Amino acid sequence: MAGKTIVVLGGGIGGIVLANRLREGLAPAHRIIVVERSDTHAFAASFLWLMVGKRKRSDVTRPVRTLLHEGVELIVGEASEVDPAQRLVRAGSDTIAYDILVLASGAEMKIDIPNAETFFTLDGADRLHSALRDFRGGSVAVVIASTPYKCPGAPAEGAKLIRDFLRDRGVTARVDLYTPEPAPMPVAGPQLGEAVKTMLADRGIGYHPLHVFQSAEAGVLRFDQREPVTADLLVTIPRHLPPSVVRTAGVANEAGWATANPRTLATKDPAIFAIGDCAALPLPGRWKADVPLALPKAGVFAHAQALALARRIAAAINGSANPPEFCGDGFCMLEAGEDLAGFAYGDFFATPSPQIHLRNVGRMWHASKVLFEKWWLAPPGVRKNALGVTMRIGGKAMGVPVEL
Numbered sequence: 350m351a352g353k354t355i356v357v358l359g360g361g362i363g364g365i366v367l368a369n370r371l372r373e374g375l376a377p378a379h380r381i382i383v384v385e386r387s388d389t390h391a392f393a394a395s396f397l398w399l400m401v402g403k404r405k406r407s408d409v410t411r412p413v414r415t416l417l418h419e420g421v422e423l424i425v426g427e428a429s430e431v432d433p434a435q436r437l438v439r440a441g442s443d444t445i446a447y448d449i450l451v452l453a454s455g456a457e458m459k460i461d462i463p464n465a466e467t468f469f470t471l472d473g474a475d476r477l478h479s480a481l482r483d484f485r486g487g488s489v490a491v492v493i494a495s496t497p498y499k500c501p502g503a504p505a506e507g508a509k510l511i512r513d514f515l516r517d518r519g520v521t522a523r524v525d526l527y528t529p530e531p532a533p534m535p536v537a538g539p540q541l542g543e544a545v546k547t548m549l550a551d552r553g554i555g556y557h558p559l560h561v562f563q564s565a566e567a568g569v570l571r572f573d574q575r576e577p578v579t580a581d582l583l584v585t586i587p588r589h590l591p592p593s594v595v596r597t598a599g600v601a602n603e604a605g606w607a608t609a610n611p612r613t614l615a616t617k618d619p620a621i622f623a624i625g626d627c628a629a630l631p632l633p634g635r636w637k638a639d640v641p642l643a644l645p646k647a648g649v650f651a652h653a654q655a656l657a658l659a660r661r662i663a664a665a666i667n668g669s670a671n672p673p674e675f676c677g678d679g680f681c682m683l684e685a686g687e688d689l690a691g692f693a694y695g696d697f698f699a700t701p702s703p704q705i706h707l708r709n710v711g712r713m714w715h716a717s718k719v720l721f722e723k724w725w726l727a728p729p730g731v732r733k734n735a736l737g738v739t740m741r742i743g744g745k746a747m748g749v750p751v752e753l
């Protein structure tokens with residue numbers, strides 16, 4: 350068979366896993382090309398630790414090239430356009446022809462609130478660390494600017510780590526979390542929401558649902574139909590926007606996110622697939638009859654979708670039968686501060702509603718998160734394989750299937 354070219358648009362969590370797994374599953378005659386705007390990968394889950402000084406920038410960043418198998422081609426550049434009719438991607442002076450295109454371009458973030466800090470970007474987390482070190486006390490507001498946003502557990506985790514950091518510095522501070530959502534992580538259901546609320550309350554963090562953010566000026570925060578509140582330090586979960594290149598591919602919904610089949614990750618264009626944060630994937634289950642649910646944007650899903658799609662694409666090219674589908678399982682280690690974490694695991698495709706199970710907060714979950722970070726940032730090779738084996742054994746012992 351003539352060699353195929355698979356272009357992966359975005360070399361983040363989903364794109365890196367997909368490209369590496371495809372390389373393992375396809376003969377060298379087939380090309381795998383990753384187009385990524387940045388030559389440096391930053392592991393976002395570690396931004397929380399960067400924010401509180403438990404990591405340095407160099408601990409959480411790696412050249413993208415080092416995370417990819419040798420046989421994966423990398424083009425560093427901004428993809429400006431997909432031409433689905435000609436099956437081309439344009440990136441700077443490069444025009445790349447594809448047989449299969451996978452959109453893995455994540456979500457863009459718009460940080461447009463004056464004087465707001467954030468731990469949602471590498472630079473932001475670094476800067477926020479300085480702001481927290483210099484903070485003399487008062488009120489800290491963590492504000493979710495809008496939905497959807499990636500990693501639904503991160504705002505609560507961030508609030509807890511900020512509170513611990515300031516307490517350990519001996520600074521008197523009140524931390525509050527404001528969100529437009531009715532409860533924490535609403536897609537995971539009321540039991541998980543209550544557990545997160547309890548975690549926050551136990552640490553003295555105020556939780557304020559149904560607060561639709563409008564503006565912030567001179568330390569005064571305004572929410573739709575709510576009394577204004579004041580804050581000495583504003584930390585925002587920025588507005589998330591679909592990457593503009595997705596719209597050019599002709600597979601976006603009205604909001605600009607890629608529309609794909611939640612199980613096969615196929616779009617309406619037979620040559621284009623979408624994984625990770627850039628995709629909007631509806632869930633079959635609901636908690637309330639009139640409130641549809643979408644799969645949360647999270648690295649764990651981008652990773653699992655990449656694994657499933659790599660097998661599907663390899664099976665199609667190699668002519669093998671029964672390729673797996675993305676099954677909707679996902680987990681979340683929720684940092685609780687003090688080297689502790691909670692753990693939630695379940696089936697997001699379950700009906701009548703997602704089935705998410707919660708385990709007690711413990712050191713083991715925090716240690717698992719650290720282990721995953723080390724595995725992720727290791728280049729392909731012996732060390733990465735050894736870390737992977739350790740995680741699989743640990744997962745078995747804890748009754749959690751680990752697929753990497």
Ligand SMILES: Cc1cc2nc3c(=O)[nH]c(=O)nc-3n(C[C@H](O)[C@H](O)[C@H](O)COP(=O)(O)OP(=O)(O)OC[C@H]3O[C@@H](n4cnc5c(N)ncnc54)[C@H](O)[C@@H]3O)c2cc1C
Nearest residue numbers: 359361362363386393428454455500625626647648649651
């Ligand atoms: C603070 C924080 C903590 C988090 N913690 C967790 C966690 O504990 N667990 C978890 O599951 N998830 C977590 N997440 C979420 C997780 O990081 C994302 O959901 C995940 O990275 C999504 O993967 P992705 O491949 O879809 O997108 P990304 O990893 O964002 O990758 C997209 C890539 O596409 C590139 N790109 C975009 N447009 C273009 C273009 N036009 N041309 C070229 N390149 C382009 C980008 O540069 C980027 O590298 C966290 C996120 C944050 C911010």
